[in-house]
Amino acid sequence: MKYQAKRKALILLADGTIFHGKSVGDKEGTAFGEVCFNTGMTGYQEIFTDPSYFGQIMVTTNAHIGNYGVNKEEVESDSIKISGLVCRNFSYEYSRPLADDSLQNFLNENNLFAISDVDTRALVGYIRDNGAMNAVISTDVDNIDALKKQLSEVPSMEGLELASKVSTKEAYFVGDENATYKIAALDIGIKKNILRNLVKRDAYVKVFPYNSSFENMSSWNADAFFISNGPGDPEPLIDAIAAAKKMIQTDKPLFGICLGHQVLALANGVSTYKMHNGHRGINHPVLNLLTGKGEITSQNHGFAINREETEANANLEITHVHLNDKTVAGIRMKNKDVFSVQYHPEASPGPHDAEYLFDDFFKLIKKSARRNEIV
Numbered sequence: 001m002k003y004q005a006k007r008k009a010l011i012l013l014a015d016g017t018i019f020h021g022k023s024v025g026d027k028e029g030t031a032f033g034e035v036c037f038n039t040g041m042t043g044y045q046e047i048f049t050d051p052s053y054f055g056q057i058m059v060t061t062n063a064h065i066g067n068y069g070v071n072k073e074e075v076e077s078d079s080i081k082i083s084g085l086v087c088r089n090f091s092y093e094y095s096r097p098l099a100d101d102s103l104q105n106f107l108n109e110n111n112l113f114a115i116s117d118v119d120t121r122a123l124v125g126y127i128r129d130n131g132a133m134n135a136v137i138s139t140d141v142d143n144i145d146a147l148k149k150q151l152s153e154v155p156s157m158e159g160l161e162l163a164s165k166v167s168t169k170e171a172y173f174v175g176d177e178n179a180t181y182k183i184a185a186l187d188i189g190i191k192k193n194i195l196r197n198l199v200k201r202d203a204y205v206k207v208f209p210y211n212s213s214f215e216n217m218s219s220w221n222a223d224a225f226f227i228s229n230g231p232g233d234p235e236p237l238i239d240a241i242a243a244a245k246k247m248i249q250t251d252k253p254l255f256g257i258c259l260g261h262q263v264l265a266l267a268n269g270v271s272t273y274k275m276h277n278g279h280r281g282i283n284h285p286v287l288n289l290l291t292g293k294g295e296i297t298s299q300n301h302g303f304a305i306n307r308e309e310t311e312a313n314a315n316l317e318i319t320h321v322h323l324n325d326k327t328v329a330g331i332r333m334k335n336k337d338v339f340s341v342q343y344h345p346e347a348s349p350g351p352h353d354a355e356y357l358f359d360d361f362f363k364l365i366k367k368s369a370r371r372n373e374i375v
């Protein structure tokens with residue numbers, strides 16, 4: 001039987017704009033965060049559990065959310081990381097042989113407050129024109145002034161360090177300890193599918209907490225370093241930037257994804273900035289300048305690295321460009337086995353066009369391992 005949400009709810013943006021809706025499951029609730037939207041037509045479970053989204057209220061542009069349920073394998077971390085959900089039609093029923101539960105139960109288990117029946121097309125158009133901003137979603141529809149006051153106290157995403165909220169507290173290992181290669185990964189919000197991609201290429205990975213020192217990481221004597229994706233502004237990540245500066249002084253390969261790409265740029269003296277609106281979706285076109293090939297990529301970022309400073313940096317080369325707005329989508333260090341991309345080659349959700357980047361990383365690791373054997 002189709003369930004109808006009845007309890008009134010709203011989303012109030014920091015500039016005072018309001019869009020009305022209903023509370024999913026008729027629950028009472030209030031949630032704060034920076035509002036953002038993802039244009040992927042599928043992959044909601046991976047998106048909700050991606051640590052890069054910590055602190056954000058997600059607006060989904062697909063008109064139907066929940067209709068294929070959830071599957072406990074399809075998570076990018078052990079819990080939901082978005083701070084709230086705004087959608088058009090929430091499906092209380094689901095249909096898919098591989099689903100093991102409903103999205104509604106998954107949201108309840110994770111205490112995630114969600115609102116539906118919102119004109120998400122109008123809301124997304126508004127955010128696209130007016131830029132990223134904080135917002136509150138709430139069933140407290142008769143207390144707008146109180147919500148406005150609370151919303152004004154929510155910190156801006158710009159300058160916000162969030163890696164510490166999602167990183168592991170203790171180092172841990174993934175994969176088979178007899179695997180051919182060892183990779184030391186800095187977890188500033190790592191997605192599970194990145195680890196799967198490293199392990200399936202014959203690596204044993206040690207995942208280090210966000211504030212680990214280079215000395216701590218390098219004492220494990222890995223063949224290569226990796227810096228993960230993650231939430232928040234990259235600039236306050238002082239420890240990660242310091243560790244990256246030392247990683248690039250070694251002759252070991254280093255690969256950075258998204259927040260890791262931004263940290264690598266900062267370690268090279270290139271600044272980052274907050275975008276008017278980020279890139280969040282699974283059909284973002286990127287040009288690989290090294291091969292001349294186009295790639296359709298999965299993206300999720302609200303910050304980017306400064307293009308002019310990258311071009312002027314003698315140690316860096318731009319390898320990938322986002323074709324919609326010409327922002328920097330990938331870099332490498334000249335004469336080093338060090339490279340990074342602003343997007344998500346591990347996909348999940350999304351296309352597999354960019355998976356070759358993991359193969360490139362392992363080619364560098366093999367080359368470097370041979371070099372060390374000869375020495």
Ligand SMILES: NC(=O)CC[C@H](N)C(=O)O
Binds near residue numbers: 231300
């Ligand atoms: N996916 C990510 O790693 C996101 C990086 C960073 N938090 C940004 O929004 O730009």
